[in-house]
Every structure is written in structure tokens, then in C-alpha cells.
Amino acid sequence: MEWLKELLKDVVAEDKMESVLEGYKKEFPKHAVPKSVFNETKQELDTTKQSLTETKALIEGLEKKAGTVEDYETQLSNLKTALDEKDKEYGAEISSIKKKTAYKDMLVDANFTKSAIDLLVKTANYEEMLLNDDGSVQNKDSLITKLTESHSDLIKKVSQDSKLKDDKHQSDDKKPENDMSAAEVFEARGLKPFNRR
16 A cells, blocks of 8 residues: 555645545445456456457458358358357357446445345346446336345445545535534544643
């Protein structure tokens, strides 16, 4: 985390650096793609590219070496069919990965527990899920409603303290601190009030 401290030292006051780093440690995993998922997806894409390159090379070789027109047409047709099947197969795999990622993000936003998210991602019916162009779930509200009705015990209970911490992003006139004493504000932000002597 020293690299992050170095980047932020000119922007964040030194006394607030630790709280910023703790917030980063807490929030970053929710928005990052795990390295294993990235590596798996990259390996699939590399395999697809290699397969497509080999198929294109075979097609080019056939164009140059085909002895008869019939052989050429048969071989070319077979390769094009194989290429179309591979394109559909890899397109379906990529779509599946996108849907799983969007579904997981949706469950995180809906405050499901981590173990529940892992279980629900494995057992989800992705055929009923619709994605927007930006990769977000189009029918999110109906899916969340269905899940909360059937699995309400798997949702994290949001405590009052975490709500107060989330309210930091509200505008100044709506901040809960306006109705709180100084000691309550310090406590809500996880700070210790200083003693005057």
C-alpha cells in the first residue's frame, strides 16, 4: 500500500491517510475483478484467438492447394461451419461470463452475504437475465424482488453505523451531522474526540 500512499500524499492530508487506505481496502474488492477470473477469461480469449488464427490459416492453405473445385468447396464449407460453431460457442461463453459478473455485482449491491452470493451465482438461471449495453442487469428490480422474497435471510443487515458512514456522500444540508452533537459526529465517523484541558 506504500505505492498508494505515495500517490495520495499530495492530495490527502496525512492525518486522514489511514482512513482513506482503510476505505480503499474495504471497497476495492467489491469493484475489482479477481485475478483468477481475469486470468481464466484471458486464457479463454487467447485460446479462441489461436483457434481462429489456425482456422484462417487452414482456409488460406486450402484456397492455394485445393486440387479440384469440389474438394475445395467441401473443405471450405466444413471449415466455415467449424468456424461458425466456434464463434457461437465462444460468444456463448463470453455472454455467460458477462452475465455472471453482472449478476454478482447486482447481488453485492443488494447486500447479500458473500457466501450467499457464491451460492446464488452457481445456481442462477441466467436465461431470464437481460443485460444492457453497459453490462448492467436490465431486469434487476424483478430479479432482486424475487430473490429477496425467497432468500431474505441471506441479505446482510445494514447497521445504523454503516448507514451513517454511507451518508458522508450526501450534500451538506442533508448530512446527519447537522442534527448531531460533536461527540456523536466523532463516534459516527469512527474518530475519538479530543480532550480539552
